[in-house]
Amino acid sequence: MKFETNEKGEFKRTSSSFRDVIEKGGKFPPEIGRYHLYVSYACPWAHRTLITRVLKGLTGIITISVVHWKMDDKGWRFATSNSEFPGATVDNLYGFRRLSEIYFKADPHYNGRFTVPVLWDKKLETIVNNESSEIIRILNTAFNDLIDTEHSKIDIYPEDLHSEIDSLNSWIYDNVNNGVYKAGFATTQSAYEEAATNVFKYLDKIENILEGRHQKKQSYLLGDVLTEADIRLFTTAIRFDVVYVQHFKCNIGMIRFNYPHIHKWMRNLYWNHEAFRSTTKFDHIKFHYTKSHPGINPLGITPLGPLPNILPLDG
Numbered sequence: 394m395k396f397e398t399n400e401k402g403e404f405k406r407t408s409s410s411f412r413d414v415i416e417k418g419g420k421f422p423p424e425i426g427r428y429h430l431y432v433s434y435a436c437p438w439a440h441r442t443l444i445t446r447v448l449k450g451l452t453g454i455i456t457i458s459v460v461h462w463k464m465d466d467k468g469w470r471f472a473t474s475n476s477e478f479p480g481a482t483v484d485n486l487y488g489f490r491r492l493s494e495i496y497f498k499a500d501p502h503y504n505g506r507f508t509v510p511v512l513w514d515k516k517l518e519t520i521v522n523n524e525s526s527e528i529i530r531i532l533n534t535a536f537n538d539l540i541d542t543e544h545s546k547i548d549i550y551p552e553d554l555h556s557e558i559d560s561l562n563s564w565i566y567d568n569v570n571n572g573v574y575k576a577g578f579a580t581t582q583s584a585y586e587e588a589a590t591n592v593f594k595y596l597d598k599i600e601n602i603l604e605g606r607h608q609k610k611q612s613y614l615l616g617d618v619l620t621e622a623d624i625r626l627f628t629t630a631i632r633f634d635v636v637y638v639q640h641f642k643c644n645i646g647m648i649r650f651n652y653p654h655i656h657k658w659m660r661n662l663y664w665n666h667e668a669f670r671s672t673t674k675f676d677h678i679k680f681h682y683t684k685s686h687p688g689i690n691p692l693g694i695t696p697l698g699p700l701p702n703i704l705p706l707d708g
């Protein structure tokens with residue numbers, strides 16, 4: 394797979410191209426069973442949508458297909474059968490072999506990247522949205538009339554916290570979520586050093602925030618409520634020690650040894666929240682990165698450690 398870098402060897406991520414919403418009275422109205430998510434358990438952006446789907450009680454409303462962890466020069470493929478690899482599925486809607494076929498079904502002239510996640514409309518047979526940050530906001534509100542109150546009252550983007558969430562999201566995305574990719578896909582020593590150093594500068598900043606929360610006996614980035622900012626940081630944090638440290642060379646420190654408050658926050662989400670634990674598949678994560686980037690790891694050998702993938706709550 395070729396990734397985009399500029400003349401300085403810096404990684405640049407292309408933006409998503411389908412940006413519709415699900416809303417009452419709109420082109421895509423909320424309906425039980427109408428929408429489908431194409432996801433990967435390996436991908437941190439798709440992982441956001443998987444967590445939100447479980448957290449909001451939408452597993453009976455939105456169906457899913459999960460690509461195989463191996464991404465090659467033609468992009469993602471589906472499993473050849475539902476028993477090829479635990480968790481990976483065939484394309485449950487069309488029996489396609491490749492995710493690219495889904496994009497071409499939506500738009501025969503599509504010329505962007507074939508990324509996960511994809512929110513698909515079974516009725517109009519097209520892509521509603523392929524930008525994870527927008528998909529999780531759709532899942533947060535669009536189906537609230539169709540689910541029980543226990544789930545409809547969960548709000549990962551509460552009105553009074555909009556500006557704080559937006560601000561956290563913005564610098565955490567640039568410097569951490571996408572920051573690890575900038576380090577990993579840098580093609581010059583200087584671009585790598587700058588990106589990797591920057592990741593740790595911002596992990597230090599997050600550690601300080603979470604230390605403050607801990608002193609106030611609060612469990613989440615913004616206090617007592619779990620928000621999308623936690624979801625978005627979690628999908629990077631949970632991959633950090635097991636993949637980004639060695640594969641993306643972000644090895645100035647590890648969450649488990651150097652960031653006690655991030656570590657505690659992450660283990661709380663993983664061990665105490667089913668939505669986080671049940672959607673985290675370490676085998677997909679480890680195999681995907683280490684066996685899908687021949688430019689970074691030509692032999693595709695997956696390192697065994699660190700073990701365990703995540704320490705116990707009080708470990």
Ligand SMILES: N[C@@H](CCC(=O)N[C@@H](CS)C(=O)NCC(=O)O)C(=O)O
Pocket residue numbers: 394408409435436437438439468506507508509510523524525526
């Ligand atoms: N902006 C997108 C990014 C999604 C993305 O880059 N997904 C990666 C997997 S982690 C992908 O599918 N890459 C395939 C490719 O770039 O060809 C989002 O957040 O939804």
